[in-house]
Amino acid sequence: MAKFNKKKDGDLPAVSTASLPDIVFMLLFFFMTVTVMKDSSLMVDNILPNASEIKKLEKKDRVIYIYVGKPTSQYQKVFGTEPKIQLNDKFANVSEVGDYILQERAKKPQELQNVLTTALKVDKNANMGLISDIKQQLREVNALKINYTTFEGDAFRNLQ
């Protein structure tokens, strides 16, 4: 009667992994579509503030980025803990901002040079003094269109 022996209870069949590649590919395509390549590694803390009345920055090729914030822990020994400006891959002084904008502007095609936006990615704990100095520099090189990059959210959360 061995033919009719029941399988022992508790002997579960192994979970099929046949669909694993499909799942992983799905994840892969998700990340490929929603993310972009890093263009510069951040050397400053950059937790942006929240705002609700935001506008989307269209057309990436028309944007120049300026990062401001406290140097991250690995740079704090050399650069201290006061908020600094990061342009491309290095720290810079306020006086270098104008030259940087002119340089970046010269790299862009002629027809875009007048419609560039400067995106200020500033850490929420920075002081306005530094930002005012940057704004003054931007005015001097006539880069008047700026965008304070923020997360979308309730602006009153900034105050906590």
Next chain:
Amino acid sequence: MADIAFLLLIFFLVTTTIETDAGLDRMLPPMEPPEDNVVIKQKNIFTVNINKNGQLLVEEELLDLKGLRKAAMDFLDNGGDGTCNYCKGARDESSSDNPTKAIISLKNDRETQYSTYITVQNELVGAYNELRNREAQRLFNRNFTEMEAEYLNPETPSRIREELKDKVKQIQDLFPQKLSEAQTSTN
């Protein structure tokens, strides 16, 4: 198969970031001052001062940040001289004459925290947006912010964009955004 896919997945996780690419758009004033010296009446200026502790002084009075949007809207929507036929404000003689003449002046300390400044900016832009939304609802039955987003989106067909351009301009002219930022004070 799964191994290869995992490898690719991890590569993309490491080398890419999710970009934040939205924020508050602002225009800086040009370097050269305007030629003619226009005299602006004091009652048409709404002054906002932020001190280094993040406290607000609005029109010479201490104000909580939560009340700023309401105060700015009341000021813009006032229509004191009666020439503004779409205003729904109090028509107070001592406040602004007309939304097209009303100016908000923002001043901050060098020690002010950036997040406080952004909150104030957000509230002031919010005040303009709420008033513009109201007018857009009245004229075109849709929100101004939505119309503007569609107008600025490069994927919108150009035919619709042309149509929106005039409408957006019309609403913007009803409540022009006049937000002036003076030099930061040092003390």
